[in-house]
Amino acid sequence: MLAWYRAQQRDLPWRHTRDPYRIWLSETMLQQTRVENAIPYYERFLERFPDLASLATADEDQVLKQWAGLGYYARARNLKRAAETVVRDFGGVVPQDPERLRALPGVGPYTCGAIRSIAFGQQAPVVDGNVRRVFSRLLAEKSPPDALLWRAAHELVVGPDPGLFNQSLMELGATLCSPRRPDCRPCPVRDACRGRATGDPSSFPEAARRKPPRAVQASCAVLRRPGRPSQVLLMRRPSKGLLGGLWELPSHDSLDSDGLAAAIRDRSGLLAEPGDRLGKLRHAFTHISLTLSVIEFEHVGGRLRGRPAEDGSRARWCGPAARRDLPLSALMQKSLRLARL
Numbered sequence: 001m002l003a004w005y006r007a008q009q010r011d012l013p014w015r016h017t018r019d020p021y022r023i024w025l026s027e028t029m030l031q032q033t034r035v036e037n038a039i040p041y042y043e044r045f046l047e048r049f050p051d052l053a054s055l056a057t058a059d060e061d062q063v064l065k066q067w068a069g070l071g072y073y074a075r076a077r078n079l080k081r082a083a084e085t086v087v088r089d090f091g092g093v094v095p096q097d098p099e100r101l102r103a104l105p106g107v108g109p110y111t112c113g114a115i116r117s118i119a120f121g122q123q124a125p126v127v128d129g130n131v132r133r134v135f136s137r138l139l140a141e142k143s144p145p146d147a148l149l150w151r152a153a154h155e156l157v158v159g160p161d162p163g164l165f166n167q168s169l170m171e172l173g174a175t176l177c178s179p180r181r182p183d184c185r186p187c188p189v190r191d192a193c194r195g196r197a198t199g200d201p202s203s204f205p206e207a208a209r210r211k212p213p214r215a216v217q218a219s220c221a222v223l224r225r226p227g228r229p230s231q232v233l234l235m236r237r238p239s240k241g242l243l244g245g246l247w248e249l250p251s252h253d254s255l256d257s258d259g260l261a262a263a264i265r266d267r268s269g270l271l272a273e274p275g276d277r278l279g280k281l282r283h284a285f286t287h288i289s290l291t292l293s294v295i296e297f298e299h300v301g302g303r304l305r306g307r308p309a310e311d312g313s314r315a316r317w318c319g320p321a322a323r324r325d326l327p328l329s330a331l332m333q334k335s336l337r338l339a340r341l
């Protein structure tokens, strides 16, 4: 595996470092995100936050801005909180002790194993989706339990370079041992592979049955500032939950424009009435298929409240420069374009 990996590995930016912060960042980004999408984000993030100290002292909006478009924003919020903890409690040095690592926000068994093995050279196992597929084929197990996979990873990561070994397993799953058509001929472990011996390695592991995404209708308001029409009302979502901490046009979980007006009032103090419907946008999240109706609103009274609303959301008027600086989801950017903003 090591010889194959040394010869065949893809040249990826995080493979030129053993800096635990950079390894941690790359492993966090790569959960739920494809390698080619993660690369430009990884490079931009490091330009803006080159080390843990700069991330720890950064404003959360700026951190989310660098993450905007990658999705699963809890990853960015956790990374920032973990950076604060490392700077405050460990003098800015990422702890090598697994218990301390696991206690950091967002660090699960996979991230912990990846940091320990790749950055610190410890014999720590990793199991991600790629490793799961490789093991399930090697063992010809249709649905191997997690405990079996972790035990296998633990027993195998005993050689001289555990970081390289773990990366070789993940690389095998990401390249030759692909989900649909594994390319077994050049595979370094083909002679040991029971799945290949069955003649149908792609039938391992059994595909998990996914629930179809839930259809959700929602609406958002384009409310321009009286006398300054290039500015619109944006709100910061509460930190927890879907798109937590991102800024958006005021929104409501239904097509009911009165409900949207009430949401604007409750969360900003402004009174507004619905006008034209500008259009509908569709967006697929993992569990939700969203249809968002974008509605023009007119300000009819009330004053913008300075303090955050009860749910932790905040509201402000934003011109073009502020909109460029704030973290907005891809869907909100589309909504603004629909309103020609």
Ligand code: SF4
Residues within 6 Å of the ligand: 134, 137, 138, 176, 177, 178, 182, 183, 184, 187, 188, 189, 190, 191, 193, 195, 196, 201
């Ligand atoms: S022999 Fe084929 S199925 Fe088995 S691990 Fe290698 S690529 Fe995957």
